[in-house]
Amino acid sequence: MKLITAIIKPFKLDEVREALSLLGVQGMTVTEVKGYGRQKGHTEIYRGAEYAVSFLPKLKIEVAVKGEMAEAVIDAITAKAKTGQIGDGKIFVTPLEFVVRIRTGETDSDAL
Amino acid sequence: MRISNLTRIGLGAAACAAALLATANAAFAAAPPDPMNSGDTAWMITSSALVLMMTIPGLALFYGGMVRKKNVLATLAQSFGATCIITVLWMVIGYSVAFTTHPNAEINRYIGSFNYFMLGPMGLKSINPLAGTIPESVFMFFQMTFAIITPALIAGALADRMKFSAFMWFMSLWLLLVYCPIAHWVWGGGWLGTLGALDFAGGTVVHLNAGTAGLVTCLVLGPRVGLGNENMAPHNLVYSVIGASLLWVGWFGFNAGSADSAGYNAGMAAAATQIATASAAMSWMCVEWLVGKRPSVLGMISGAVAGLVAITPASGFVNAQGALVIGLTVGVVCYFAAVWVKQWIGYDDALDAWGVHGVGGAWGAMMTGAFAMKAINPSGAPNGGWLHDGNVHQMVIQFYDVAAVFVYCAVGTFIILKAIDWTIGLRVSSEIEVEGLDINLHGETVHG
Numbered sequence: 001m002k003l004i005t006a007i008i009k010p011f012k013l014d015e016v017r018e019a020l021s022l023l024g025v026q027g028m029t030v031t032e033v034k035g036y037g038r039q040k041g042h043t044e045i046y047r048g049a050e051y052a053v054s055f056l057p058k059l060k061i062e063v064a065v066k067g068e069m070a071e072a073v074i075d076a077i078t079a080k081a082k083t084g085q086i087g088d089g090k091i092f093v094t095p096l097e098f099v100v101r102i103r104t105g106e107t108d109s110d111a112l
Numbered sequence: 113m114r115i116s117n118l119t120r121i122g123l124g125a126a127a128c129a130a131a132l133l134a135t136a137n138a139a140f141a142a143a144p145p146d147p148m149n150s151g152d153t154a155w156m157i158t159s160s161a162l163v164l165m166m167t168i169p170g171l172a173l174f175y176g177g178m179v180r181k182k183n184v185l186a187t188l189a190q191s192f193g194a195t196c197i198i199t200v201l202w203m204v205i206g207y208s209v210a211f212t213t214h215p216n217a218e219i220n221r222y223i224g225s226f227n228y229f230m231l232g233p234m235g236l237k238s239i240n241p242l243a244g245t246i247p248e249s250v251f252m253f254f255q256m257t258f259a260i261i262t263p264a265l266i267a268g269a270l271a272d273r274m275k276f277s278a279f280m281w282f283m284s285l286w287l288l289l290v291y292c293p294i295a296h297w298v299w300g301g302g303w304l305g306t307l308g309a310l311d312f313a314g315g316t317v318v319h320l321n322a323g324t325a326g327l328v329t330c331l332v333l334g335p336r337v338g339l340g341n342e343n344m345a346p347h348n349l350v351y352s353v354i355g356a357s358l359l360w361v362g363w364f365g366f367n368a369g370s371a372d373s374a375g376y377n378a379g380m381a382a383a384a385t386q387i388a389t390a391s392a393a394m395s396w397m398c399v400e401w402l403v404g405k406r407p408s409v410l411g412m413i414s415g416a417v418a419g420l421v422a423i424t425p426a427s428g429f430v431n432a433q434g435a436l437v438i439g440l441t442v443g444v445v446c447y448f449a450a451v452w453v454k455q456w457i458g459y460d461d462a463l464d465a466w467g468v469h470g471v472g473g474a475w476g477a478m479m480t481g482a483f484a485m486k487a488i489n490p491s492g493a494p495n496g497g498w499l500h501d502g503n504v505h506q507m508v509i510q511f512y513d514v515a516a517v518f519v520y521c522a523v524g525t526f527i528i529l530k531a532i533d534w535t536i537g538l539r540v541s542s543e544i545e546v547e548g549l550d551i552n553l554h555g556e557t558v559h560g
Contacts, residue, residue: 044345046410047464048451051343 323470
């Protein structure tokens with residue numbers, strides 16, 4: 001099992017979600033986050049006072065999938081979240097040791 | 113026969129007329145006609161409520177949106193607190209000092225009487241000769257709303273760093289020692305009004321006055337902790353847009369209400385106000401578009417307020433074309449004052465009380481001298497202004513007005529601030545300033 005964490009541009013969420021649903025992904029968690037990478041930040045100007053905003057708003061998607069699905073999910077996110085501009089985000093993949101569905105007590109791939 | 117009949121009828125009619133006249137005369141002798149005009153009164157009560165709306169919630173939201181989130185309640189509390197304490201002080205003695213006549217003519221040049229302490233002599237049918245067709249209760253209330261917003265405007269310069277206790281003392285002392293005398297000089301029968309200074313609704317009395325006090329206050333207080341390093345961007349400009357729009361709407365009470373009546377004068381003042389405000393918003397926006405590449409929302413609403421400020425002394429004296437020029441020029445002037453001059457000199461006028469109200473008020477006062485017209489206000493400006501009536505001397509009088517208000521206000525404000533600083537202290541600790549005024553001064557925070 002893998003936990004796939006993707007940081008994407010907020011406006012790409014719907015496309016990514018649709019693509020993952022088609023792959024059979026049953027659920028995901030989305031969090032509004034802020035961060036910076038190569039895109040750096042931007043500046044805002046209020047009556048001449050300039051402020052550098054170094055953290056830009058992004059979305060963090062977390063999806064837990066069976067090991068064999070991971071590659072398809074990663075491909076789908078990469079395809080759908082891509083604009084080709086700096087700031088498209090990153091995907092982190094980590095091994096997942098154990099999963100429990102709280103309602104039923106099912107574990108591991110039954111719980112995904 | 114016919115003739116004699118006619119004569120009889122004529123005689124009868126004459127007798128009747130004589131009897132009617134006698135009755136009428138008797139009635140006049142018993143009770144003179146009531147000078148109160150219900151149309152004027154209705155408009156002036158409406159205007160008073162509109163001007164109150166400018167401070168709460170208009171100014172409160174305008175400023176509240178521009179501060180950081182940790183200080184938004186403290187900023188709202190300043191407008192609300194000022195409204196309440198000034199209402200009471202105006203009732204106790206403020207109105208008396210500003211708008212009644214001192215029995216000694218020499219003293220009356222500078223200050224009114226103390227006879228209206230606690231509004232004692234104000235009865236149901238009292239009328240102040242300064243506004244002869246409305247009840248004095250309404251005139252007192254209308255002027256009260258001006259007395260409220262003027263000190264409240266200063267809060268823009270001291271945002272984020274003054275103790276609430278010090279603020280309330282400052283509002284009280286400044287009202288009585290600075291605002292009331294200046295209002296008397298210009299509007300209450302004092303020396304500047306007698307000299308012929310034209311200030312229809314308060315370009316100098318209200319805006320230059322509050323702006324100058326703001327400049328002195330931010331110099332005495334010093335800059336906010338973290339200025340230049342920390343992000344001090346407005347936390348929610350939506351509030352500021354709502355606030356500026358309420359100011360705009362309320363300003364029709366301010367300017368058209370300053371006619372003290374509902375008629376030609378009020379109508380022209382309202383039209384001039386709308387034209388100048390929109391054109392100033394446009395000109396600020398355009399300068400910003402050219403210089404800073406983008407037309408900002410904060411720029412548009414700042415321009416609108418600058419236009420409202422500059423047309424304040426002129427509305428009621430200028431025509432529509434004059435209003436347009438005043439609006440277009442003040443948008444540029446205040447843009448450079450708030451954006452360039454502030455950075456260049458380096459004072460921390462946090463929300464630009466001086467840059468918009470002080471500079472805009474002074475500009476409007478001078479423009480009033482230039483664009484005032486005898487034809488627009490024959491009784492208020494009998495000599496007219498420079499450009500239309502060739503009365504160059506009006507520019508000199510306007511300059512006296514601006515200089516007198518600036519100097520008196522600056523000195524008075526400085527003394528009051530120093531007195532408060534020596535007694536209870538003006539400024540919060542830097543720990544409180546960094547953590548936020550809302551939680552430390554008021555025990556509340558904005559959630560969500």
